[in-house]
Amino acid sequence: MTQYSAFNLELREGIAHVQINRPEKINAMNAAFWTEIRDIFIWIEETPEVRVVVLSAVGKHFSSGIDLMYLAQVGAQLGKEVGRNARTLKRKIEELQSSFNAVDECSKPVLAAIQGYCLGGAIDLISACDMRYSTIDAQFAIKEVDMGMAADVGTLQRLPHIIGDGMMRELAYTGRTVLGDEAHRIGLVNSTFIDQEELMGGVFNIARTIAEKSPIAVQGSKEMIRYMRDHSIADGLNYIATWNSVMLQSEDLRIAMTAHMSKKQPEFKD
Incomplete structure (x- = not known):
């Protein structure tokens, strides 16, 4: 197992297991998260032994989204001039987008295993995966609207292809929470499991089946x-x-x- 600052990475039987590993911070996405996930998926792309990827998280929750401390650090870089601030922010947003583009553009299938909170930026992340699976009590929400902003790292672009335009708009405009059973019903997840142990067992069974194929x-x-x-x-x-x-x-x-x-x-x- 390779351990990064924000991730664990393990390759076994053709399956790369990528785990977000900040459980004490509800797996919030800090500065290291955004650079490390790019590096990990570059490695996955360049490693022929990897046939399929399982993306999960350590602890009770998948992820609470972007780390607010990280947002504060970005805000501290801004000055008083609107034009220059806009250029700085655009570059930063495009940098974050590239992290989840690396997941979306990976040539190997990526299966997300989700438990607990999956909020804000975490929705952007799972939208970039091929398939999603969750526990029955998982909680999904596009929280950006409650922070006074529009989601900008892929949710609004990818999610309509997963759950349809109307449902995506409802979730984006209201910020309401969707539990596992509704997530399954609207097609956000392929299936749900009773608890995290069953979730991981079920997702790895699917991953092993894919890994056996050409x-x-x-x-x-x-x-x-x-x-x-x-x-x-x-x-x-x-x-x-x-x-x-x-x-x-x-x-x-x-x-x-x-x-x-x-x-x-x-x-x-x-």
Whole structure:
């Protein structure tokens, strides 16, 4: 296990387990969090042994969102001149966006396991993941509106593709709390679990299933799904035709077909 200031990182059986590790601060996102998550996902992208990622958190809560002390530090950098302040703030917001872009753009599937609070910036984070799972008593809220601001690190851009435009607007405008059962009903999470132990067991079972598949097939599927979020059906069909004109020549196809015919478990290279 590799331990960062704000994270734990472990690779086992093709699964990279990334844990937010600030339980004494309700896993609030401090300065180290934003730089370390970028570094971790660069490592994940560059490490062929990683087939799938599980993102979770140590303690009772997933995350209370951005650390208010960190916001105060950013505020202390501002002066009296509006134009220069705007440039400083825009650069900082784009820097934070890049941290969750690294999660969204990761070629390996990312599964979020959520318990307790998942507030503010934590919604931005899980919106960048492929799938989300939670305990039944998890609490989700887009809290930025209660702080007098609009969410600016990905929630308003990614969440409509997950729960639909109308529901996203309701949550963004009201800041109300959604519990696990409602989160499941609106599609924010794929399924819920009784407690954190069952949650982690269930999510790792799904991760192990994904890790056994052809990484060419899994990562190609993710690339196509991400592409379709921002393109037409015609664009997507053209892209998959071009993509598979190369990828169907992979030995993974032969291995999968042979295993299927012989009723054996296929084994794929990283």
